[in-house]
Amino acid sequence: MRILITGAQGQLGRAVVLEALRRGHEAIGVDVNDFDLTDSDAAGACLAAARPAFVIHCAAYTAVDQAESEPERAFAVNADGTRHVAEYCGAAGIGMIYISTDYVFDGSGAAPHETDEPPAPLSVYGKTKLEGERAALLACPNGIIVRTSWVFGPGGKHFVGTMLRLGREREAVRVVDDQVGSPTYAPDLARLLIDMAERPVPGIYHAANTGYCSWAEFAAEIMARAGLPCRVEPISSADYPQAARRPLNSRLSPLRLMAAGYDRLPTWQDALGRYLYGTK
Template sequence: MKAMITGANGMLAQAFIKSFPKDWELLPVDIDVLDVTDELAVQDAVQLFKPELIVNCAAFAQVDLCEQEKERAFLVNGAGPGNIADAARQIGAFLVHFSTDYVFDGSSNTPYQEEDPIHPINVYGASKWEGECQIRTRLQDHLIIRTQWLYGSGGNHFVDTVLNLAKTNRVLKMVHDQVGSPTWTEDLSKATLELIKQKVTGTYHLTNSGCCSWYEFACKIVEEAGLRVELLPCSSAEFPRAASRPLYSALSVEKAKEKIKSSLPHWEIALKQFICSGSEP
């Protein structure tokens, strides 16, 4: 079996590549080899390699920068997945694509379900929703996974940011009014592979279990790493960013749980394992 992985140098793609069963032949490609916004190049690459599976990890995922570079956001996160879906349909390949909690506006106070109303409040979220729509209208054989708050080896993420800041500051302020589920790319990759194995199609939410604020997440990171730093909660208003963030964007994972027959580990357990596995920024 052959799988093509786009955006292969990214954080999630790297975890995915590590988790793949060894009997799969993998073709990892990033923008230097295959730009997903180039429709013809995508078609050529897919026609040449003829994968049974395409995992699209390519994205313009710098949420604040997307506000300034709206056109690029919609090209990479909207049109790109559409190009891949077209190419997949032409050869009968299955497409796995990742989307985000940022398609929701954060006004809920219970975990978002897959069919809840979409209302992105930033460019990144709107462009990712466009990508979902492009895939749904072009290709039946797809699996769209919405996830959030990712961390893992080989990427820029909150855990490493906190570890770095904690080494050089005695006091750190962290946002306490945004809630979500921190998710380890390794757990996400394994669960996604299980859904692929079961040939599950459609849209699913997948995160580690439980949820917390960024402040609570930072407290646990510092505790697990054994660092001494004073953490103070602050509001989103005190820490303005170019892109608005949803205040509550935990995702209900019940639909995926029915398929894989278990939840992903609690976020605190996953974090402990990640830090024990040697996350040194």
């Protein structure tokens, strides 16, 4: 199948391109150098020229804190840009997947969020991603929304890389312990996304590696698995001020994923081990 992947230079997009190729699909990876999503004419023309049979839309404005001070740009990329992609897919009658986020929830309670739970984003980034979901489903009603969380993978700038660097430089790191969610390994999510492209069941899904932890627990596991003697000191979100508010409860329920017959992702500990030791 001819699959077009936006955001192909990003950490998830590149994993999706690799997985599509591995399975013998024709993967067309595009990024901001090919066309800017916010330009509807350029987006429409590029998609029409590529003639994909399916689109996996990974491109996004992902600078969560910066979005608080440039909301227009974040809305333009995440909401308008997604609408441009979805309008093409809807009109061409092809399927698409839009990648969304745990940040569409306000993070109240401690139960895993189900897909039909009302979203209530706390940040500009979360609001723009939610608008992207709505735009995608409006223009492409047979589309698929996949909300994920805490992504890490080869070539990306992410928490695991930061912890490995700090772990080598310092004796101790202070890490937030009151935000709980699931780390997600980009190649594991990529496998699911290609499964979905091959057998699309429209709707909203939650997909992250299995199991929940706090950022501090994740950091402690990274240090231990990498053999770094760095101490992890748990702190609260209040002690680590950031421009954008994050949900305290980012647990995503896999029930809808399982009900549609898709495989759950492996545990986050298993994924971390494969990332650290270079096996897929």
